[in-house]
Each structure stands twice: as C-alpha cells, then as structure tokens.
Amino acid sequence: MDESAILSSALILGGTGLTFAILIAVAHRKLRVWEDPRIDQIVAMLPGANCGACGSAGCRNFAERLLKADAKPVGCTVMNPDGVKSVASFLGVDAGTAVKRVARLLCAGGSDVATKKAEYHGHRTCVAAASVSTGGKGCSWGCIGLADCARACSFGAITMGPTGLPVVDPAKCTACNDCVVVCPKDLFQILPVTRRLLVQCKSALEGDSAQAVCKVACTACGKCVQDAKPGLISIANGLAVVDPAQSALEEPAATGRCPTGAIVWCEWAQFAPKAAAKSAVRETVNT
Amino acid sequence: MSFLATFRHGVHPPEHKELTSALTTRRMPFPAEVVLPVRQHAGKPAKVVVKKGDHVERGDIVAVADGFVSAPVHASVTGEVSSIEWWPHPDGSSAPAVRIAVSPHSAQIARERTVPDWRGLEPAQIVQAVQDAGVVGLGGAAFPTHVKLAPPKGTKVDTILLNGCECEPYLTTDHRVMVEQADRVIHGLRIMMRCTGAPRAVIGIEMNKPDAIEAIRRVLPKDLNVEVLPLRVKYPQGAEKMLVESVLGLEVPSGKLPISVGALVQNVASAATIAEVFETGLPLIERIVTVTGLGIRKPANLIVPVGTLLRDLLAACGGMTDDAREIVFGGPMMGQAQGNLDVPVTKGTTGVVVLSDAEVAREHVHPCIRCGKCLDACPVFLNPSLLGRYAQRDRWEDMESHHLNDCMLCGACSYVCPSNIPLSQMFGAAKTMLRRTKAADAALAANATATVKS
Numbered sequence: 001m002d003e004s005a006i007l008s009s010a011l012i013l014g015g016t017g018l019t020f021a022i023l024i025a026v027a028h029r030k031l032r033v034w035e036d037p038r039i040d041q042i043v044a045m046l047p048g049a050n051c052g053a054c055g056s057a058g059c060r061n062f063a064e065r066l067l068k069a070d071a072k073p074v075g076c077t078v079m080n081p082d083g084v085k086s087v088a089s090f091l092g093v094d095a096g097t098a099v100k101r102v103a104r105l106l107c108a109g110g111s112d113v114a115t116k117k118a119e120y121h122g123h124r125t126c127v128a129a130a131s132v133s134t135g136g137k138g139c140s141w142g143c144i145g146l147a148d149c150a151r152a153c154s155f156g157a158i159t160m161g162p163t164g165l166p167v168v169d170p171a172k173c174t175a176c177n178d179c180v181v182v183c184p185k186d187l188f189q190i191l192p193v194t195r196r197l198l199v200q201c202k203s204a205l206e207g208d209s210a211q212a213v214c215k216v217a218c219t220a221c222g223k224c225v226q227d228a229k230p231g232l233i234s235i236a237n238g239l240a241v242v243d244p245a246q247s248a249l250e251e252p253a254a255t256g257r258c259p260t261g262a263i264v265w266c267e268w269a270q271f272a273p274k275a276a277a278k279s280a281v282r283e284t285v286n287t
Numbered sequence: 288m289s290f291l292a293t294f295r296h297g298v299h300p301p302e303h304k305e306l307t308s309a310l311t312t313r314r315m316p317f318p319a320e321v322v323l324p325v326r327q328h329a330g331k332p333a334k335v336v337v338k339k340g341d342h343v344e345r346g347d348i349v350a351v352a353d354g355f356v357s358a359p360v361h362a363s364v365t366g367e368v369s370s371i372e373w374w375p376h377p378d379g380s381s382a383p384a385v386r387i388a389v390s391p392h393s394a395q396i397a398r399e400r401t402v403p404d405w406r407g408l409e410p411a412q413i414v415q416a417v418q419d420a421g422v423v424g425l426g427g428a429a430f431p432t433h434v435k436l437a438p439p440k441g442t443k444v445d446t447i448l449l450n451g452c453e454c455e456p457y458l459t460t461d462h463r464v465m466v467e468q469a470d471r472v473i474h475g476l477r478i479m480m481r482c483t484g485a486p487r488a489v490i491g492i493e494m495n496k497p498d499a500i501e502a503i504r505r506v507l508p509k510d511l512n513v514e515v516l517p518l519r520v521k522y523p524q525g526a527e528k529m530l531v532e533s534v535l536g537l538e539v540p541s542g543k544l545p546i547s548v549g550a551l552v553q554n555v556a557s558a559a560t561i562a563e564v565f566e567t568g569l570p571l572i573e574r575i576v577t578v579t580g581l582g583i584r585k586p587a588n589l590i591v592p593v594g595t596l597l598r599d600l601l602a603a604c605g606g607m608t609d610d611a612r613e614i615v616f617g618g619p620m621m622g623q624a625q626g627n628l629d630v631p632v633t634k635g636t637t638g639v640v641v642l643s644d645a646e647v648a649r650e651h652v653h654p655c656i657r658c659g660k661c662l663d664a665c666p667v668f669l670n671p672s673l674l675g676r677y678a679q680r681d682r683w684e685d686m687e688s689h690h691l692n693d694c695m696l697c698g699a700c701s702y703v704c705p706s707n708i709p710l711s712q713m714f715g716a717a718k719t720m721l722r723r724t725k726a727a728d729a730a731l732a733a734n735a736t737a738t739v740k741s
Contacts, residue, residue: 055734118626121571121649128716133381133626140381152681181727184719204373204381238373 025194053176072096077174101175108200110163112216130184149179218262228254293519294532321594327633330356363572363592365393400568420570426554445549451492452525455618466501475558483684523697582611582641583715609645653706661700671700678713
C-alpha cells in the first residue's frame with residue numbers, strides 16, 4: 001500500500017515534469033527569436049543610467065541603434081572617453097565627434113539681487129510654488145530656488161548655490177534633459193559648451209520695470225547688440241537673443257557695456273567666482 | 288437637516304460667512320488705474336486691439352476673443368490706455384495686460400446702447416451676444432459662458448442647474464446676488480432656458496442662506512418649470528459634478544462633462560450678468576467681490592471694476608490689520624494665495640480673503656499615518672493617501688493610473704489630514720508635471736522619428 005502510493009506519485013510527478021520539459025525544449029527550438037548577441041555585450045559596456053541624453057529610450061535602445069549605425073558611440077554623454085573608445089573598437093566603427101553639451105540656467109536672480117515680495121509656506125517644490133506667485137519672488141520668470149532640478153538630476157551635477165540658484169557642474173552634466181523637463185519656469189537650456197555668450201535672464205519685462213524686480217535682469221537696452229558683430233544678437237520679447245547659427249561670431253566684447261550684467265561670457269561653469277567679482281565691482285561703481 | 292439633498296463624502300469647514308453675509312453690496316470708488324489682463328478666462332487669451340494713448344469708454348472693447356473658447360475683454364473705466372505691458376497675474380505668472388489711467392474728469396457713465404430684444408433672437412445669436420459681452424463663469428473657474436450655452440451636437444440639455452451653493456467658506460458674493468438681484472437671476476435663467484431649449488431648471492442653494500432661498504422663491508415664475516432646492520451645507524457642493532449628484536442623483540462619468548447626463552451648470556451670478564447684458568447692453572466689466580477675513584479692517588461686498596488692483600481694493604476696505612498674514616483670491620479652500628499687491632481683480636475673482644495670524648495655522652507636516660480620513664473626504668472617491676505617497680516619490684504616471692485627472696483640487700483631503708500634508712497642492716503640482724513629462728516625451732519621440740527619416 002505505502003510503496004505503491006510512493007511509486008504512483010513519483011511516476012505522476014516525474015511524468016508531468018518530463019512532459020513539460022519536452023514541451024519547453026520544443027518551444028525553445030521552434031519559437032526562438034534570434035537576437036544579436038552583441039546587444040547584450042554593448043549594454044554591459046554602457047553606463048546603464050537609462051538617462052535618455054542620447055535621444056534613445058534607454059541604454060538597450062541605444063545599443064540597438066549603435067548596431068544599426070543609427071547612432072555614434074560618442075552619442076552617449078555619460079561614458080568617459082575611454083568607454084566611448086572601447087565601444088567604438090568593439091563595433092569597429094568611428095567613435096564620432098560631438099561637442100560637449102551642458103545645461104545652462106537662464107536666470108541669475110539669486111536672493112542677493114532679485115526682489116522678494118512674499119514668503120512662501122506651502123509644499124516645498126518649485127512646481128507647487130510656481131502657482132503661488134512664483135514662491136513670492138518679484139520676477140515671475142525667475143528661478144524659484146526650491147531645487148526640483150537638483151532632485152531630478154541623476155548625476156549629482158546640480159547643487160544649490162549660496163544665493164538659492166542651482167549651479168551646474170559641467171564636468172558631471174550629461175545633457176540628459178531631466179532638469180529642462182522639471183523646471184516649471186523653463187529656465188534650463190541644453191547648450192554646447194562652445195556657446196560662450198549667455199543671456200542669463202528670461203524676463204519679458206523691459207527697462208526700469210525689469211530692473212525694479214531684479215538687479216541682473218536683461219533690460220533689452222540693446223547695448224550688446226551694438227557691441228557684438230552685426231547679426232549676432234537681436235532683441236526680442238524684452239530679451240537679448242544670441243543667434244545660435246552665428247555662434248562663431250561670439251566675442252567677450254558684447255558683455256562689456258551691459259548695465260546689469262545679464263549677458264555673460266561663460267568659459268566653463270556658470271556663476272564662477274570671477275563673474276561674482278565683476279558684479280561686485282559694478283555695484284560699487286553704481287552706488 | 289440630514290434629509291436635505293446632498294452628495295456623498297465631502298467636508299464641512301467653519302463657514303465664517305457672518306463677516307459679510309448681511310452686508311449690502313456697495314460700489315467702490317473708481318480707482319486711479321485699472322489693469323486688464325488678456326487672460327481672464329479658461330481658453331485662449333484675448334487679442335489686444337487698442338494701442339497706447341487710445342481713449343476708451345466704459346464698455347469699449349480692448350481685446351477681442353481669439354476663437355470660440357475665448358472671451359473678449361472690455362474697458363471697465365473711461366480713461367486713456369497708458370501702456371500695454373506684462374503685468375503680474377493672480378495665477379502667479381505674468382500676462383500681457385492693458386493698463387488704463389482712469390480719466391479724472393469723466394463721470395464714468397457708460398454711453399447709451401441699443402439692446403436687441405432677446406425674445407426675437409435665435410439661440411445662435413444669443414450665444415454670440417453672450418460671447419461678445421465677455422461673459423464668463425463668475426463662480427471662480429471663469430469658463431466662457433457662451434460655450435456651455437451651445438452644447439455639442441447630439442447632446443440635449445434636460446435640466447439647467449443654477450449654482451447658488453457658494454460652498455467656499457468666507458465668500459458671500461453669490462449670496463448677495465441672489466438676495467439683491469433675484470429678478471435678474473431668474474431673467475438670466477429664462478434666457479438660458481430659451482437658448483438651450485431646456486424644459487426644466489433647478490436652483491440649488493445651501494441651507495445656510497435662508498434669505499437667498501426666500502428671495503428667489505418669491506420671484507419664481509409661474510410659466511416655467513423652475514424650482515429651488517435647498518441643499519445640505521457641505522463642501523464642495525458647488526463643484527459641477529457634485530451639484531449634479533446632489534440635485535439629480537446622477538454621477539457624471541470620469542472625464543466627461545455634466546452635459547453627458549443632460550445637465551448644464553451655471554453660476555447664479557453668471558445668470559444675473561446675462562440678464563444685465565440684455566437689459567443694459569453693457570458687457571461684463573464689473574463684478575461683486577467679497578473682501579473679508581479677520582485681516583481686513585472693514586469687510587465688504589463690493590461692486591468692483593474688473594482690473595482694479597488688489598492694493599486699491601484693500602484700501603477701499605479700510606486697509607489690512609497689523610496681524611494680516613495671507614491674502615487669497617477666491618475662497619480659502621481652492622483660492623490662490625497672492626504674493627504681490629499689484630495683481631488685478633479679474634472676472635473670475637469671487638472674493639479676496641485676508642487671513643490674520645489667528646486664521647493661518649502653520650503647523651508642521653508629519654508623515655502619513657494612513658488613517659484614511661482623506662478617503663472619506665474625497666468627493667470623487669480617490670485615494671489621496673496613496674496618491675500623496677506617489678507624489679512624494681515623483682511617480683506621476685502611477686498617479687495618473689490612480690485617476691489623478693479626476694481630482695478637481697477641491698482641497699477636502701488637505702483640510703482633513705491630521706498630518707497637515709498639503710495633498711491638494713501636491714496633486715496640482717503632479718498634474719503640471721504629468722503634462723510637462725508627456726510633452727517632453729512627445730518631443731523626444733518626434734525627434735527620434737525625424738532622425739530615422741533623415
């Protein structure tokens with residue numbers, strides 16, 4: 001009695017197992033989808049950040065595009081140059097060339113220069129504060145300073161500066177676009193580092209009304225338009241606009257006579273100590 | 288009380304309407320300047336048609352409607368256009384606005400206008416006349432009224448619901464309209480019923496306004512199927528979908544408008560404005576604003592020219608007390624806190640609540656204890672507790688799949704939360720973020736298709 005129960009259950013279980021094993025083995029042969037084994041190998045070489053800075057939906061999608069020669073290894077902005085080279089040599093293709101791009105903040109209105117009209121006591125995120133009088137800031141275009149961008153940055157490239165403005169570390173920035181998406185005031189722009197002339201303001205106000213709310217606002221006075229090479233800078237919607245197609249014409253001279261310091265020459269990082277010193281000098285001259 | 292019609296869930300915050308509910312509306316003196324933003328309504332902003340230096344009279348058009356879901360803006364004073372510039376807007380941004388310096392020598396009497404007899408007009412002509420007069424919903428959302436009067440093809444208005452709930456604490460604007468302009472409310476309703484062909488109308492009024500119920504009942508017409516329905520005092524009874532549930536017992540499906548169950552909801556003050564348009568020919572250039580709260584010296588119900596600056600409005604009410612802490616446009620539940628005294632009163636400004644130190648409790652935010660009070664408060668049966676935890680982790684898509692878009696930001700969940708979590712504000716932010724991430728994804732997808740093609 002006992003032995004037959006053991007035997008029958010062993011047979012039933014073993015038989016079921018064997019049947020399914022055969023089924024799986026057949027399915028594995030018949031229904032197999034061939035996938036390039038190199039995809040997995042390339043994915044292993046990629047950083048795995050899935051940040052989207054390359055324009056693909058994640059690292060795997062980028063690897064597939066690399067194999068289709070739809071993208072160049074240098075398109076991955078997160079890898080260091082050695083990593084790019086190793087992927088290129090693995091694929092036997094040219095690594096490609098790319099100008100480094102970084103996120104630039106188009107606002108310089110920190111707590112030291114921008115007026116504040118009210119105190120904000122609600123939910124401490126920029127997007128929540130944006131609907132409550134820009135968190136009490138006088139300028140409704142300016143940076144709110146509650147660090148939504150710093151939280152969104154997957155690479156730790158954004159830190160909040162002493163005046164409440166986010167400071168981007170160009171070395172760490174991969175131009176992934178996350179800060180651009182989260183900023184409720186649309187203050188971030190991804191620009192090539194070769195674009196040195198930056199107008200750090202988005203206020204549509206002009207003249208005195210712009211300066212009344214922020215000392216470093218662009219007043220649309222047009223001095224930079226005259227000082228730059230013809231055709232480089234124009235005035236539109238209360239702002240100086242540098243033509244991206246003419247960026248070869250950029251020269252530091254355009255910033256020389258700016259009365260507020262809204263247009264700056266940026267060599268590498270924004271809000272570098274040098275720029276701060278310059279604005280200090282200007283303040284002493286004015287007062 | 289409990290036998291009165293109402294909806295399920297909701298909250299009952301202290302009403303505080305006693306500050307102004309018995310005060311007769313009075314006209315505020317004309318300010319020295321008004322600022323008229325082109326964006327005072329839901330839909331596309333109006334297009335400015337005047338230029339600097341133009342002389343405008345009360346009721347003259349300064350910006351025309353841009354499309355059907357848009358409304359024109361009219362000069363609320365006689366004066367000179369001093370500039371067209373960016374100006375702080377009550378919603379926290381800036382918007383292009385027409386500044387008008389009020390003429391000190393003008394008597395501010397609008398010129399005579401010829402008024403077409405509404406009885407002789409086709410429904411489409413009535414809709415056009417209402418749009419031309421710039422009438423928008425005066426209950427706060429400022430949705431262009433004429434759009435609702437022209438229901439989409441294939442739908443039929445069975446019942447017009449006139450919204451006299453005014454469930455927001457402090458506000459008494461609609462209350463005063465019903466008490467003082469009951470005739471106009473009924474007349475406006477009559478025009479709307481004729482325009483939409485609705486056979487029946489119900490005026491829903493919360494039980495805390497017995498004088499308004501009495502005033503409207505006294506002028507109810509014999510020839511129309513109109514009744515007044517007293518409702519239990521509960522927030523947010525004045526939300527469209529809640530009112531439909533309270534009065535008709537029907538639930539408006541998720542993502543649909545009340546018209547899907549044959550209902551059309553209009554504010555009582557909007558009805559009175561429509562009546563006024565066909566009475567005097569004057570467009571919507573002034574509205575009743577309740578200025579109240581313990582932070583204002585002389586609370587009042589004022590007839591205010593649209594575009595009056597907050598600064599002037601507060602001065603007309605004796606100014607702020609020393610312990611005033613927060614100024615809110617609209618009621619304290621859904622209203623917009625203001626950080627700038629230069630913002631203008633717009634067509635959608637139902638009230639200005641100046642809260643004193645005693646009324647603004649600033650308490651520490653604690654973690655969610657999952658008590659479930661917010662679930663019992665939510666009038667659209669969401670799970671604010673879960674949504675809140677998603678919001679803290681920036682999980683916008685998960686919030687969407689838990690019906691974030693059904694949330695109307697009434698603030699009932701924030702009100703009951705014992706941990707003081709600003710749930711409603713987080714949901715408003717989440718809605719913005721959801722919109723932004725979707726737009727970014729769409730741009731990325733479009734970019735990818737472009738690269739593949741090239």
